[in-house]
Amino acid sequence: MDGRSARTAGRRKVHVGRSEEIQLEQTVVDRLYARLDELRSATRDRLARTRRSGPSGSPQNRSERDAFATLYEDRVAQLDGVEDRLVFGRLDLVDGETRYVGRVGLADAEHTSMLTDWRAPAAQTFYRATSARPDGAARRRHLVTHARRVTGLEDELLDLDAAGDVNASTLSGEGALLAAMTAGRTGRMGDIVATIQAEQDAIIRSALSGALVVQGGPGTGKTAVALHRAAYLLYAHRRVLERSGVLLVGPSRSFLHYIDQVLPSLGETGVVSTTLADILPGVRARAVEPPDVALVKGRAGMADVVRRAVRARERVPARDVPVRVDGTDLVIRRRDVRDAIAHARRTHKPHNLARVTFVREMLARLAEQYASAQGEPLSPEDRSVLLEDLRADRDVRVALNVAWFPITPQRLVEDLWTKPHRLVEAAPALSAADRRLLVRAQGAPWTEDDVPLLDEAAELLGEDDQAERAQAAAEAAQRTADVEYARQVLESSEAGGLVGADELADRFAASGPRLTTAERATQDRSWTYGHVVVDEAQELSAMAWRMLVRRCPTRSFTIVGDVAQTSSPAGARSWAQMLEPVLGDGWRLAELTVNYRTPTTVADAARRAALAAGLPVSPQTSARDVAGSLRVVPTTDLLTTVEREVRDARAEFVRDESGRVAVIATDSDVSALRERLGVVGAGPDTPVVVLGPVEAKGLEFDCVVLVEPARIATRGGGPGDLYVAATRPTQRLVVVHAQPLPAGLQESPASP
Numbered sequence: 100m101d102g103r104s105a106r107t108a109g110r111r112k113v114h115v116g117r118s119e120e121i122q123l124e125q126t127v128v129d130r131l132y133a134r135l136d137e138l139r140s141a142t143r144d145r146l147a148r149t150r151r152s153g154p155s156g157s158p159q160n161r162s163e164r165d166a167f168a169t170l171y172e173d174r175v176a177q178l179d180g181v182e183d184r185l186v187f188g189r190l191d192l193v194d195g196e197t198r199y200v201g202r203v204g205l206a207d208a209e210h211t212s213m214l215t216d217w218r219a220p221a222a223q224t225f226y227r228a229t230s231a232r233p234d235g236a237a238r239r240r241h242l243v244t245h246a247r248r249v250t251g252l253e254d255e256l257l258d259l260d261a262a263g264d265v266n267a268s269t270l271s272g273e274g275a276l277l278a279a280m281t282a283g284r285t286g287r288m289g290d291i292v293a294t295i296q297a298e299q300d301a302i303i304r305s306a307l308s309g310a311l312v313v314q315g316g317p318g319t320g321k322t323a324v325a326l327h328r329a330a331y332l333l334y335a336h337r338r339v340l341e342r343s344g345v346l347l348v349g350p351s352r353s354f355l356h357y358i359d360q361v362l363p364s365l366g367e368t369g370v371v372s373t374t375l376a377d378i379l380p381g382v383r384a385r386a387v388e389p390p391d392v393a394l395v396k397g398r399a400g401m402a403d404v405v406r407r408a409v410r411a412r413e414r415v416p417a418r419d420v421p422v423r424v425d426g427t428d429l430v431i432r433r434r435d436v437r438d439a440i441a442h443a444r445r446t447h448k449p450h451n452l453a454r455v456t457f458v459r460e461m462l463a464r465l466a467e468q469y470a471s472a473q474g475e476p477l478s479p480e481d482r483s484v485l486l487e488d489l490r491a492d493r494d495v496r497v498a499l500n501v502a503w504f505p506i507t508p509q510r511l512v513e514d515l516w517t518k519p520h521r522l523v524e525a526a527p528a529l530s531a532a533d534r535r536l537l538v539r540a541q542g543a544p545w546t547e548d549d550v551p552l553l554d555e556a557a558e559l560l561g562e563d564d565q566a567e568r569a570q571a572a573a574e575a576a577q578r579t580a581d582v583e584y585a586r587q588v589l590e591s592s593e594a595g596g597l598v599g600a601d602e603l604a605d606r607f608a609a610s611g612p613r614l615t616t617a618e619r620a621t622q623d624r625s626w627t628y629g630h631v632v633v634d635e636a637q638e639l640s641a642m643a644w645r646m647l648v649r650r651c652p653t654r655s656f657t658i659v660g661d662v663a664q665t666s667s668p669a670g671a672r673s674w675a676q677m678l679e680p681v682l683g684d685g686w687r688l689a690e691l692t693v694n695y696r697t698p699t700t701v702a703d704a705a706r707r708a709a710l711a712a713g714l715p716v717s718p719q720t721s722a723r724d725v726a727g728s729l730r731v732v733p734t735t736d737l738l739t740t741v742e743r744e745v746r747d748a749r750a751e752f753v754r755d756e757s758g759r760v761a762v763i764a765t766d767s768d769v770s771a772l773r774e775r776l777g778v779v780g781a782g783p784d785t786p787v788v789v790l791g792p793v794e795a796k797g798l799e800f801d802c803v804v805l806v807e808p809a810r811i812a813t814r815g816g817g818p819g820d821l822y823v824a825a826t827r828p829t830q831r832l833v834v835v836h837a838q839p840l841p842a843g844l845q846e847s848p849a850s851p
């Protein structure tokens with residue numbers, strides 16, 4: 100949609116079509132729901148029959164039964180998930196064909212298509228066609244339904260010649276879109292599947308390979324598009340992605356909570372979502388770093404610091420070390436250690452794994468010394484007994500550990516922050532001032548900025564995985580057998596078409612409870628995903644990018660964000676600068692230009708303030724304006740004024756189930772405001788919340804009361820934080836201030 104038509108739509112009402120047309124559509128919608136009910140009950144019957152078949156039979160029969168039970172359970176959940184607004188679109192093609200578009204594909208008993216999945220190629224025209232490029236379509240119709248009832252229609256004529264005698268009163272451009280934009284917020288993001296716009300659709304369906312960067316101002320649908328793209332990719336590339344998985348990285352847990360309904364409503368539940376703080380199994384990073392520390396820890400050069408820290412644990416001792424084994428004097432010689440270290444490094448294995456080579460080499464040299472002390476070669480049996488004795492000897496163990504120290508990532512990184520000599524040794528290039536910033540007390544909690552360093556360390560250190568490798572080989576053999584068996588089962592069963600042999604084999608795997616790809620991926624640090632989606636990506640440091648690229652060696656990424664909204668000092672103001680070190684020039688840029696959230700007046704004010712502060716603001720047009728959407732309230736008593744404004748906003752916007760108000764203030768004001776307003780929780784179900792600008796990132800509310808913008812613009816993330824805070828409302832921004840307003844944020848522009 101271009102900016103002009105969007106604005107026009109803003110002034111239109113949703114047109115309800117003629118009642119006969121609605122009746123006609125109701126008949127179709129009834130048929131589709133009837134088919135949905137039929138499929139549900141058939142699947143439920145099969146599930147019941149499968150469960151009834153009892154615990155008898157061979158283990159093979161039992162695991163086959165369990166696999167089918169899980170399959171039917173998943174299918175029932177999927178069919179239940181698409182109940183709401185099952186069908187939302189109809190496309191009339193010039194050749195006379197009519198196609199209904201909905202959340203899933205449905206076919207009748209004869210396999211004739213009744214409903215086209217929104218992700219199928221056949222649905223693309225529904226989202227892309229314009230009257231300038233109708234792509235074979237004569238008319239696009241949006242169906243508005245509530246609880247299986249058709250309540251409205253909106254038509255767009257795409258090919259005027261072919262349209263015939265369509266009644267003009269049913270024509271309306273973006274009514275469904277406008278209705279979605281003005282609806283009261285619920286604290287949870289909804290899907291946009293019925294109203295995806297052409298520029299968004301192009302991004303959603305863009306190729307899987309390579310990295311796609313989606314830049315767009317606030318409210319342009321970046322998050323919505325990223326989530327729909329994940330669902331689309333899983334549909335279009337199911338074979339690849341179902342096994343490797345899709346990872347979604349969001350800025351905070353509250354943000355993940357805010358979006359967690361979207362994918363299930365699109366029939367997808369298998370995406371792993373996480374924050375950077377939670378990405379490492381076994382590490383809970385809860386503390387927040389001061390900005391100057393975050394900046395240092397995020398630099399690409401920290402990879403070198405970690406590498407040196409690991410190297411420092413492979414060390415030739417200052418002098419030869421005498422040891423006595425089995426009554427014989429031996430020497431751990433410096434030159435032997437040097438050779439063994441070189442040998443172990445040549446394996447190019449991670450430190451803790453290469454240690455095996457180092458130790459083997461050293462023990463062999465000590466055994467040689469022992470043999471020459473005895474004056475005769477050792478028999479193979481004696482030699483292996485001796486090697487065991489050497490390995491068990493305390494002095495030998497200590498000396499070898501000092502030379503090649505087995506260490507966990509946590510210990511390595513903690514030593515850097517708590518033992519100044521370790522940091523000097525690993526980071527000679529850091530200034531003394533930067534090193535001082537990094538010092539902290541032993542046992543201090545991990546921060547989000549530690550996580551990429553821990554991951555870097557884990558990568559270089561590795562774990563001793565011998566047992567795991569043996570197990571993996573055994574599992575691989577078992578799996579080949581399972582897949583073959585599943586193939587035979589599929590050939591003779593009713594499950595064909597719903598599931599592949601690989602997936603069924605997963606379900607046959609008799610060992611323990613079935614783990615989904617998502618569950619397996621979450622538990623495994625070194626899991627590599629088929630695709631990674633990163634939201635609010637402008638905040639990521641160079642070290643965080645290294646960590647994410649390790650999780651997706653094919654570099655298939657969707658990276659969405661806005662370089663004008665950056666708050667982290669380690670984040671970016673330029674995609675090229677941020678991505679070049681990790682992706683080279685292997686990324687493509689797409690831009691979103693229409694703001695579907697914020698009324699024009701508010702968006703313009705926020706934009707003027709951002710431009711005045713020199714931020715790299717993307718051009719954008721708001722899809723609508725709302726009368727009285729910006730209120731500026733000067734005061735000498737902030738708390739009292741905020742209290743009054745919140746009371747008014749609550750009365751105006753909060754209804755039974757919907758309507759959300761946020762007070763956004765600089766972090767240091769948040770607790771006083773919470774106390775004054777009696778606001779405790781900050782969850783999606785709370786009608787009024789008080790947040791700092793970083794917490795508000797990615798979220799939206801009907802009304803935002805912005806407290807003392809001058810303070811927000813000069814703390815933390817500075818003007819970027821103010822830009823985020825001012826662009827959260829869907830209906831109204833109330834600016835309460837005692838200090839002068841930052842330039843640009845006044846009610847009407849100083850100059851036209």
Ligand SMILES: Nc1ncnc2c1ncn2[C@@H]1O[C@H](COP(=O)(O)OP(=O)(O)OP(=O)(O)O)[C@@H](O)[C@H]1O
Nearest residue numbers: 279291294295296317318319320321322323695797
């Ligand atoms: N095509 C659409 N149809 C209906 N609603 C839409 C559409 N595109 C976006 N929206 C709505 O606009 C709002 C903003 O979308 P979203 O949060 O994805 O924007 P964003 O670009 O990620 O914003 P920010 O950068 O400010 O976090 C959401 O309520 C979303 O549902």
